[in-house]
Amino acid sequence: MVPILEVQSLKKIFTKADGSAHTAVDGISFDLRAGEIFSFLGPNGAGKSTTINMITTQLSPSGGMIKIEGQDIRENPALARQKIGIVAQHNNLDRGLTALENLVFHGKYFGMGTAEAEERAHSLLEDFGLSDWKDDYVKSFSGGMAQRLKIARAIMHRPKLLFLDEPTTGLDPAYREILWKHVLTLNKKNHTTVFLTTHYMEEPQRFSDRVAIYNAGKIKAIGTIEELRELVPTxxxxxxxxxxxxxxxxxxxxxxxxxxxxxxxxxxxxxxxxxxxxxxxxxxxxxxxxxxxxxxxxxxxxTSLEDIYISLTDNKEGEKNNGTNANIN
Incomplete structure (x- = not known):
């Protein structure tokens, strides 16, 4: 079966103000299986968001290849965007529109007629507990409400692949649980493939089928939690x-x-x-x-996921003994 997402030797090099080069993503390769929850676990500044921006056609790679359902995204970026939904770190909702208008506009952008977009939007607002605020401008929304609306908007056009870039940063534990309840429903009920980036250790440990340990632009290891445990000494x-x-x-x-x-x-x-x-x-x-x-x-x-992460990224002796860039399948 062809993976829903294939990334091969992906690289991104930025030019800094002084003219020197900074490698943000250093030749990484991985794939996603349809219907799984896959996590990039790494600190802020590791290159996670840069990777997502390249996969979602928002940023041009310096090298490498990205395929969605077997097709190189460079051949038809518009088609690739139809297959993906994105929940960005920052609040990119249109503050001049109501909750309902944000969703309807998004649906129309992806080719829905007005009636279909409005029906879909009302259904999602109900699912995410936002119906009572459908006519409110999103500038008045709390952080948790905005995050729920961002997820609803990201799945308006029924994408096959949902990208969540640090989706729970800054949210209190109650809202984090609410968001994950919705994400898990999407994954299990609609078979939506989920790509998560996070620096919260407990999220990939609780929810992910596979985890990639990511640091300084490189993937240190990929596998299930149990498989990754085999890479630490005991x-x-x-x-x-x-x-x-x-x-x-x-x-x-x-x-x-x-x-x-x-x-x-x-x-x-x-x-x-x-x-x-x-x-x-x-x-x-x-x-x-x-x-x-x-x-x-x-x-x-x-051994916890945090221990695995520390062993693979900070413990140089552990890297020498256990190896890095391990891909367990």
């Missing part, structure tokens, strides 16, 4: 905080057979990947007593 992690880390403490732990890897976070804390977490905990406590330092905190947890 299934469990111990977080240790002392009043100070004494000389030789870190190396002593690293040489112990119950511990696979030790990462020094700062002058007081360590991240420890145990081979046997029960033995490792006992040896850590004994070592703390031996060095007569104060144990401020010790925590054992299963």
């Amino acid at each position: 299934a469990n992690i111990i977080y240790l905080t002392l009043d100070q880390i004494p000389s030789g403490f870190e190396q002593f732990l690293q040489n112990d057979s119950a511990i696979r890897q030790v990462v020094k976070n700062d002058q007081k804390s360590l991240t420890i990947y145990p081979e046997d977490h029960k033995q490792a905990l006992n040896k850590i406590i004994n070592l703390v007593d031996k060095h007569n330092v104060t144990l401020e905190n010790i925590q054992l947890s299963s």
Whole structure:
């Protein structure tokens, strides 16, 4: 089956004010399967929005190829835009129009007749809990209401592929849950493929079928959460905080057979990947007593998406041991 989206060796280079070049997207390749929720997880400034802007024809690539349903988007950009919906980071609703008018205008732009556009708009406003505000100008909307209307507008023309670029940034937890309820309904009921960019770890961990770890314009790894867990040293992690880390403490732990890897976070804390977490905990406590330092905190947890992300982007030794740019299928 042809992927709904194929990206090959995609690159974007910007010229800075001083004339030097900045590579925002550095030759990335990936694909999306129809009906999945796929996430780009990375910090602000990693190149996520630049990638979406190229895929959605808003920005010309410096190199590489993008295909939607097997067709190069450069051959027919207008057709590509008919297949995609975009919820941008910023509020790009027309503030001079009402909620209903925003949706109807969008529908007509994509070829709907007036009657069809109005019927579709009323239905979506009902679905997103905005019917009571259909005749209100969107400049009066709260952030959560505006985000719901942006999603409604993005799916007015029934796109096959929905792009959500940091859709819940700045929203309180209640509105974030409401938005995700609507997105999951679109995905499950209408089989809409969803491409999410976010820096919130919990969103891809809860909702995504696959996650791409993205940093500094490069994809570090792609896979399900369980597949990505295989790229970190162990299934469990111990977080240790002392009043100070004494000389030789870190190396002593690293040489112990119950511990696979030790990462020094700062002058007081360590991240420890145990081979046997029960033995490792006992040896850590004994070592703390031996060095007569104060144990401020010790925590054992299963590997989370945040741990995976840190291991693949910040932990240089982890990158050397586990590899980067891993694509798990």
